[in-house]
Amino acid sequence: MADQPSVAAADRAAELARSIEAHNRAYYVDDEPTISDAEYDALFRELVDLEANYPALKRVDSPTQRVGAPPSTAFSSITHGQAMFSLANCFNDDELTRFDDSLRRELGVETLTYNAEPKFDGSALNLRYVGGVLESAATRGDGTVGEAVTPNARTIRNLPLRLAGEFAADSVLEVRGEVVMPRSRFERLNAGLVDSGNKPFANPRNAAAGSLRQLDSAITAERPLMFYAYGIGQRIDVAITDRISEQLERLDRLGFTVSPHIERVQGVAGCIDYYQRMAERRPELDVEIDGCVFKLDDGAQRAEAGFVARAPRWAIARKFPAEEVVTTLADVDFQVGRTGAVTPVAKLVPVAVGGVTVSNASLHNADEIARKDVRIGDQVRIRRAGDVIPEIVGRAAAERPADTRAIEIPAACPECGSAVDRVGDDAIARCTGGLVCPAQLREALKHFASKSAMDIDGLGERQIVAFVADNLLASPADIYRLYQYRDALIERPGYGEKSVDNLLAAIETSKNTTLARFLYALGIREVGSVTADSLAERYKTLDAVRMAALDYPDQVARVSAEHSTKKAQEDALSETGLRALPDIGPRVAECIAEFFAEPQNQRVIDELLAAGIVWPQPEVSVAGGELAGVTFVITGRLPTLTKDELEARINAAGGRVASNVSKKIDYVVVGEDAGSKQERAASLGITQLNEAGALALVDGS
Structure with a gap:
């Protein structure tokens, strides 16, 4: 192999690169190839040989770089120079x-x-x-x-x-x-x-x-x-x-x-x-x-x-309009989710719609089934657009076959046999088995280990299904006991010493988390990552969250006794306790209170903490917490700071930043192109600040 290419070799490599790219455009873009495949292959092979003999000739923009690089183990992240907006x-x-x-x-x-x-x-x-x-x-x-x-x-x-x-x-x-x-x-x-x-x-x-x-x-x-x-x-x-x-x-x-x-x-x-x-x-x-x-x-x-x-x-x-086709509703299965929701899933005679062959579609709940008046055996209209999950729009004809059967929500859970109930105005029927139900347990464990929660790499659906089936996992706390079964895990088909040790290391790493992630991982109904962040920011400690949750029913009772009208009660509840957070309304507050009132959930939390799960304890604010209890919304482009930078300054001063404007917000920080949030703040009479005004509050001036 030569060390340095000759001038002739360099010129030939450049000429080949230009020629191949021109032929690429003619073939792939214009759809008008100018040479045969054999001639193209000969040019390409000559360039490959030149670059092999003279590595200095191989440029990042060479046509030979289009054949692929060695496999990557993962995708890294790239921050766009300018944001890519949705439409x-x-x-x-x-x-x-x-x-x-x-x-x-x-x-x-x-x-x-x-x-x-x-x-x-x-x-x-x-x-x-x-x-x-x-x-x-x-x-x-x-x-x-x-x-x-x-x-x-x-x-x-x-x-x-x-x-x-x-x-x-x-x-x-x-x-x-x-x-x-x-x-x-x-x-x-x-x-x-x-x-x-x-x-x-x-x-x-x-x-x-x-x-x-x-x-x-x-x-x-x-x-x-x-x-x-x-x-x-x-x-x-x-x-x-x-x-x-x-x-x-x-x-x-x-x-x-x-x-x-x-x-x-x-x-x-x-x-x-x-x-x-x-x-x-x-x-x-x-x-x-x-x-x-x-x-x-x-x-x-x-x-x-x-x-x-x-x-x-x-x-x-x-x-373009969503595509619709007609097929037969052949049967209905019932799936059980993390919160016990029993969801009817339509089994369809397979049909192509929107470029995809569809054989399943969600029927959501009993109310939707009644509203659409569909039965097993009906001809139904199926709609799908883009990535949207296929849905049954309704029956395809006014008359139905004589042998159709009504769809009935089961009285017992198809997974564990526990009773299935609908509580109050909830349209969704739920299994009452809790973590005793294998389906709820599997989904709860998948959620607990997910990237936005405890982020346990290597504990995915396949592992969780197998571990639950073998009685290795009966609650999230059992994840932190898997190290006891290391030798047995290594012997399992598809496993090995390295993969098991990597999993156990990921479990150990997950013990160092944040309060917000931990709250989200618990799988409290109606509590997403944003609400978990709000709870962590407001209460700072798990004990404070527990106390607020356990106090909520008493708070509702006190307010109901003190105020006669529904509006007065709602206004009073929104001023203190869980409901004072902008992200938490009546339904979410009830779900949080119910979760912490359940002794089994308290036991699991205590076991997780005993396993060594920890997070940074709240620090005393440098600004002395002067903005404690003060909530901001930031909207629009700021002149000198990013939204994240201003939010960090507000948090350091004891305040918090919410995502939506409501009457619970104290200040709205308005930048350029603020949009509807500024209009909403004006309609509610909320004080609006520019960046300088917000920083003056943060600095206590």
Whole structure:
């Protein structure tokens, strides 16, 4: 192997790279190949050999990098340079018209120009180019942080590894788009999977998303993915217009594939006309679309319109109607969840709807069954849109077969035989067995070990089902006794010394947690992670939470005796105790009180604490807790701080930050593009502060 390439070798490698990328575009983008497969393979093989002989010639943007890298063990995280926002949806012309009317009033413009484009049904991707070369690729994630899938993205044939044109070495350009799998290539992929004895994908969207998130990028390289660019994120030292239509033209010149169906349209009439034409074209397209997107074309108008929550005010997605089909309701099974909810699940004669073969659909509860008036044996209409769980809309015909059977909620739990009851106005029937019920126990343990709760890596559904079946786990506290069975676990099929030791180490690590995570892990009905955070922030200690929960029934009784009207009672309850927290209403407070009043739950909590679960004890605030009991909401973009930074300052001063505006809020901190929360605060007469005013309170000035 030579150490340094000759000038001739370097020139040949560069020429081959340019030629192969041109052929890639002709084949994958234009669908007009200019050479035979054999000729292409010969060029590619020559470049591979050159790079093998002269490693210095292998660049990150070489076409050979599209064949995949060694398998990854996990996806790391990437923070987007500019957030990827969600889009508001509308489902009819009236809603689209109201969107346009609102924008026109706000901007004072008679007719708005929109950029109209198809809404791809694939997987969103954010590409980051530094100096014109692809540096990283990340999934959308939560809009701020996504999963790093760079090696996989490099394998997508029509995705530029180097942008056309000249770029400063430290320039940054983020390009957003959708990874899709064309229908024609999807069908060939599925045929190959079936021939090789593998399970086919349900639809092109699942195929695209699954292929993009392969741990082995060599597998991704074999999948016929395409990338369609539709927008720009962060840009540093890159001169690009703010008009979307011109941005897309520039992306095309940079080497990206841009949908040929994008148009500039005038006003809502132009949007409606475009939507109707795309709906007619939809069956003919080789790429799945589930609607149309309309964005204000003018950058200055977009800046003035701003954002609300996590969505821009200047864009909207007009979705195509959900698909409906007719099939037979063959039977009904009953599933038992973590809280004992007994949910009827319809067993259907399999039918294709929305690109997926559906054989199950939720019937929710007895009230829904009665409202829809469906029976076993009925012909029923099934609806599915996007990722929405299939639902039974209702009966398909007024007349039903003579042999249909009514659906009856069982009186005894199908898992444990305990009584099934409906309490008060609760529409859901519940098993009364508690953790004695294997189904409730399994679901409770899965929740306890989940990432947002105790985060026990390696204790997933498969392990929990097996351990419950073998009587190794009968409560969450038993997780911390599994070390006693180490030798027996190692001997189990599918296990080994390393995997068991990793699991036991993860269990030990989970003992160091936070009060909020612990409260969430307990699985208190109606208490999600946000409410658990609120309880931890307000009460600081588990004992204080227990006391507040146990006192709640007495508090309700006292208030009921002191106040004669329902409103007066509600106002009094919202001023102190559990109900004083913005996230907690009557139903949630009752669930918290019921949980801590149950002796079995108290016993499990005591056993968990005895096992060594701990969390940091509350520190005395540097500011002396001057904001103790004071609740804020932060909305809009702040001039100097992020929301998280201001929230940390408020918490350090003894205050707390809630997510929603209600009469329980003391102050609303308002930044730019504050939106509906500012309007809600004004309607309730809540004091509004800017960033400087909030910091003055925090600093005690």
